[in-house]
Amino acid sequence: MPSVAVMEKRHELLSSVQMARFVAHGSLRLDAVVPAEMNAEGLAVLADGVSPVPYGTPVSEAYAADSFVRRLLELPRVAGALRSLVGQQPTVDHHFVHVRDPHGGDAQPLHGDAVIDVRPDAFDVQLMYYPQAVTLEMGGTLSVPGSHLRRINESDTGRYQNLRGQSRLVCPAGTVVFLHHGLWHAGRRNDSDTVRYMFKIRFNPTVRQQRLWDTSDLNDPQVTRELDVMFPWYEPATGRLERYNRVLLWRALTGDDSFDIDYWVTRVSNRPQEAAV
Numbered sequence: 303m304p305s306v307a308v309m310e311k312r313h314e315l316l317s318s319v320q321m322a323r324f325v326a327h328g329s330l331r332l333d334a335v336v337p338a339e340m341n342a343e344g345l346a347v348l349a350d351g352v353s354p355v356p357y358g359t360p361v362s363e364a365y366a367a368d369s370f371v372r373r374l375l376e377l378p379r380v381a382g383a384l385r386s387l388v389g390q391q392p393t394v395d396h397h398f399v400h401v402r403d404p405h406g407g408d409a410q411p412l413h414g415d416a417v418i419d420v421r422p423d424a425f426d427v428q429l430m431y432y433p434q435a436v437t438l439e440m441g442g443t444l445s446v447p448g449s450h451l452r453r454i455n456e457s458d459t460g461r462y463q464n465l466r467g468q469s470r471l472v473c474p475a476g477t478v479v480f481l482h483h484g485l486w487h488a489g490r491r492n493d494s495d496t497v498r499y500m501f502k503i504r505f506n507p508t509v510r511q512q513r514l515w516d517t518s519d520l521n522d523p524q525v526t527r528e529l530d531v532m533f534p535w536y537e538p539a540t541g542r543l544e545r546y547n548r549v550l551l552w553r554a555l556t557g558d559d560s561f562d563i564d565y566w567v568t569r570v571s572n573r574p575q576e577a578a579v
């Protein structure tokens with residue numbers, strides 16, 4: 303008989319440093335987190351297709367207990383990342399199997415998966431699962447690190463080509479990437495002889511996204527260093543604004559309204575109410 307500890311679902315929460323990195327980059331990548339035998343099964347499942355579910359379906363209703371997708375979501379590192387980002391019982395916004403045929407398809411325009419989304423203290427995440435190794439020729443998802451807090455309207459960014467510092471995903475089989483809903487991204491043309499599969503699930507949180515991760519390293523100086531990172535495509539002035547917006551998000555995520563970097567938010571929030579005597 304398995305013990306209670308074994309029966310309880312395991313999850314490995316993110317650290318504060320990893321969360322800060324997500325807040326700065328807008329994504330989290332878990333390389334080869336899905337074992338080979340599951341990837342073989344996953345490829346067949348994706349090739350068969352996964353039927354859509356209505357917006358807002360709880361994970362437990364969207365995917366049967368023993369189904370492939372449920373087992374994918376219950377891998378300890380996947381479960382822990384999801385729980386750290388959107389809490390224990392997120393709902394499924396939508397999911398989709400993206401298939402890119404060999405030498406087929408146009409590159410998508412650079413886009414965010416939403417119209418302008420102005421939520422300052424909440425976000426959705428998009429899980430992207432790659433069951434096979436993705437080479438550069440296979441047209442893995444392109445994304446622009448640090449773009450998620452710059453408010454855009456869907457594919458209005460489509461005219462931008464090849465931003466400095468962009469990432470064209472090349473990854474081992476079984477890689478899972480979590481994207482903040484605002485991250486600019488695009489599937490690329492598949493120039494290889496292999497079909498490329500990717501399964502995306504967008505999750506909506508159902509709880510306040512505050513301190514859902516392992517906060518034991520919250521005061522690690524590396525947290526601030528992660529939040530303060532610059533990306534090569536940023537303009538100097540707007541780059542500061544991106545970091546300002548990260549401070550606001552970090553305040554919301556930690557509940558610590560005194561957190562700041564170089565007093566940027568503190569300065570512009572200073573509005574004394576007390577009348578002079």
Ligand SMILES: O=C(O)CCC(=O)C(=O)O
Pocket residue numbers: 400410415441442443444487488489490500502
């Ligand atoms: O095919 C891809 O790599 C990206 C597809 C996409 O934009 C999405 O799933 O939102």
Ligand SMILES: [Fe+2]
Pocket residue numbers: 413414415487
């Ligand atoms: Fe997209």
